[in-house]
Amino acid sequence: MTFSTDMSVAIGTLSLRNPVITASGTFASGREFADFVDLSRLGAIVTKGVSLEPWEGNDSPRIAETASGMLNSIGLQNPGVEAFMERDLQWLADNAADTPVLVNVSGHTAEEYARVIERLETVDNVAGYEVNISCPNVDEGGMVFGMHCAPAADVVAKCRRATERPLIVKLSPNVTDVTDIARAVVAEGADAVSLINTLLGMAIDATTFRPKLARGVGGLSGPAIKPVALRMVWQVANAVAVPVIGMGGIMTAEDAVEFMLAGATAVAVGTASFVDPTAVIRVIDGMAEFCHARGIRRAADLTGALVAEPDA
Amino acid sequence: MTFSTDMSVAIGTLSLRNPVITASGTFASGREFADFVDLSRLGAIVTKGVSLEPWEGNDSPRIAETASGMLNSIGLQNPGVEAFMERDLQWLADNAADTPVLVNVSGHTAEEYARVIERLETVDNVAGYEVNISCPNVDEGGMVFGMHCAPAADVVAKCRRATERPLIVKLSPNVTDVTDIARAVVAEGADAVSLINTLLGMAIDATTFRPKLARGVGGLSGPAIKPVALRMVWQVANAVAVPVIGMGGIMTAEDAVEFMLAGATAVAVGTASFVDPTAVIRVIDGMAEFCHARGIRRAADLTGALVAEPDA
């Protein structure tokens, strides 16, 4: 080893020790993974979505396995921002003080999003926000905001006024042109965008004639969606000037590198953490090895390094 | 066996001996499969997309395998409608006269679609048309028409004026609300809609830093997309009054039944035919067995039979 790769990347003013973060809703607030993962090694921890009041979420069954993927209809169950601050943020302050915490924020209205942020502004150990305008599993709010430019812009504008911390907006893939939405939220001051959230899907049990999820539809995640995610990350990275956080089906370091090549500055590991609770560490280590083996001195050099011309 | 299931279904005025048809572009015009499949057993043969003039299609590589799926960027290579009539339709007239032939139609402009149909009106062995406004692999035309209501309606209106034969419109899944487009094309006289075409995706080779497809992006098909396809079929079947032809990742009879339960009147087998050239027959036989085992007297009774309430 004649050099060591600089793994750090920057999301606006936020600097991460490496490009690998957790995908919201798949890592809780890290506590449940502490037996498997050294949290101080993560690029950042992105929390489960938090709303102003407690949300009960949807009925069971809430998941269904599909070919190379899974559907979920959790419905943003969460204890509300107050309980979240008391339990989760406090635990993180005590146990993972070195790792940036990005709080994933949800609301039924644009005002609610902003009020969650206002509340979180009062604590120190929040490095930034990921505004989730793309959850397909709640009736009001959620994906509805992320499917059209005007409501997306409205949520972001209100959140922007509530904080000077880094503001990441999580985009929905269930749209005709994801770059339209990306441009709209960047115009309102988003410091970064993250994508993709889950694809709206459905599973049916042919033996019972019933949907497999109590809610009928849910969000598709896992390797099945990687091609769609890569395409959208590539489109958005070419359309906006802010950093892109890429996710969707990342299981291995190689998958993560593909997202960086497509234009992502950082990547998030989601469903993979259910399959292997150490997945996020495997991806971090694997990416470092990948860079080292190829003489890549800065992981950030992978970003957008896709060679567009076909091989000759 | 105390009864036999009536497998026939009707797509408007077109009656099919069973609900299982071939997905456009995955079965050519049937000739290549004649060694594996008794064409007289199919519900219908849907041909590869046909345009007014010959199209060369895209460069190689044109496919890439992904988790439980594949990307293709064939780009509607076809010899043009004249050569198609001489070779393919003539061969079908000679070798599969009993099976309805649905010609999948493409064009760079709405006028071109209509002119392809006008030309095909001059021959007898065309049972109807599937108008492809959803191909993600061509630069002009293709998916562009299917992503917004006005151009979709325009293509359909012009095609409708060109024929009284059954007109099926093939919808793109790469849209915010597929029911909007479905309603728009039904308003212009579509007799049925078929969905889904492929999801726009991308694959990247982390070792070469290049896209795996020469064109960069391509269409995702196969089991990976089934949850998205089922969801859209269910949405569209609940939104329009015309029959829906469901497809996307059907590999087995059970998959096909799921699409029927979601609201499809017929189903198409696509990528599965590459994996197993006899797939379409397996699906037909399996669906008949499924119905028989459950005492279902008419396959058509499966359509929309989803029980929406969760299991108690």
Added chain:
Amino acid sequence: MSDACQDISQGHPLLEHVEVLGNERLAKGVGLVTLKAPRIAAAVEPGQFVHLRIAQGRDFILRRPFSIHRAEGDDVEILYQVLGRGTRELAGMGTGTAMDAVGPLGCGWRVADGVSHVLLVSGGLGAAPLGMLAERLAERGVAVTVAMGAPTDDRLVARELFEGVARRVEVTTDDGSAGMRGFVTLLTQELIAAGEFEQICACGPEPMQRIVAAQADAAGVPCQVSLERLMACGIGACLSCVVSTREGHKRACVDGPVFDAREVVWDASEVPPKH
């Protein structure tokens, strides 16, 4: 983590590479697999489970949860019923097959010191999480009565285990091929009413557990039930496995799978789609 679970301070879950030592068919579609899993075996408490990565491919990606039926030395035993693809693959695994397991997971049975006689109620594969409990209670000198039901005689899996350690084992079968004909809830009706038990631990199909819970409640006997939910993570992070309780949604994987029956809001709790 729920307070109940913290009370008994169950250990930390771990990721262990396990190996199949034996795989025995017990009845049609029912088997017993023995895994070499020293670290999990050393840590497991009755009622806990392991989350097994059965598939190697990326097509079917989620782990599958299984109760630990018994633990002895370095080994754990799992009693399984073939339902779908995962359990089919499990049934086909020969000696030497390697897998990875996350465990021991969840909050198991809690039988307080001083309890002198416990009724275990098992419906079908409900015997799975009760085997180790019966053994441990017997070791502690707690009297155990087992009421078990199954469709047929050969499906009364774990009957020998129970007969080896319990004071009394009563059986029912749906077809009368062994014991009383009918559901196990017929037996428990009488047994519970007779008033011998200070606690009931029940596992089986959810409707059965619900009836036993009602019988226990009527008799004023504390009752614990073990509930199954589809699980993604198995460690409390994803919220896919929730059970409706009087205190809202709780996670079957860490707050359960064993719950106080009175906590459960049965009406709202769905069972996974049946076959």
Added chain:
Amino acid sequence: MSDACQDISQGHPLLEHVEVLGNERLAKGVGLVTLKAPRIAAAVEPGQFVHLRIAQGRDFILRRPFSIHRAEGDDVEILYQVLGRGTRELAGMGTGTAMDAVGPLGCGWRVADGVSHVLLVSGGLGAAPLGMLAERLAERGVAVTVAMGAPTDDRLVARELFEGVARRVEVTTDDGSAGMRGFVTLLTQELIAAGEFEQICACGPEPMQRIVAAQADAAGVPCQVSLERLMACGIGACLSCVVSTREGHKRACVDGPVFDAREVVWDASEVPPKH
């Protein structure tokens, strides 16, 4: 179907359940698998291929194409190089493994009656579709000269086969561990210029084939090349495997894989991404 292919009236492809009879490692990452495939073995012509369903899961779904290296009695032999997941699984297949195969497919080598001396040019695994050709030509009494190249001595797979039937076998290796040091195109340059051959049949990396084609063209010798493309259906339906030719896009799976070298428009023909 191309006219060329119809000329030699190759038979109908079929779907056959095949079984691994043996699987031998020849060099690092290179193996030879023998399959029991009586119907395919009976029908195959040199240069044709089979489309193997290697994976059982639904995660990796597409078949993989492999040339038939030799056919004898009920068996066919495939020479393979481990590149990715499919070939890795193939390399791991033990005797008795069942698969299904579609074949024989494609339009193979065409050596007209009356041709008396043919040069076979093999680069690396390019030997795969040439083995059976060498044998059949020798049986027909056609003189065969083989020029073969590989990175190292141990990678000169099929050398023995060729030495058994050919009049002359010349080798090159990249590292000089056998024969001349350098690429096989150094050899062919001389051999072709010497003017002994009425026909050339070449297979190997596409840049090599292209150079041989140019050498043949310069010498006025007819040349056939066998081109690889990623293939989905393998039977001519999906158009995933096109080669750019003077007559437009042609399908490697049915119009090829063997093409007349002068037909191929080399500039536009891409090779699959290299490692």
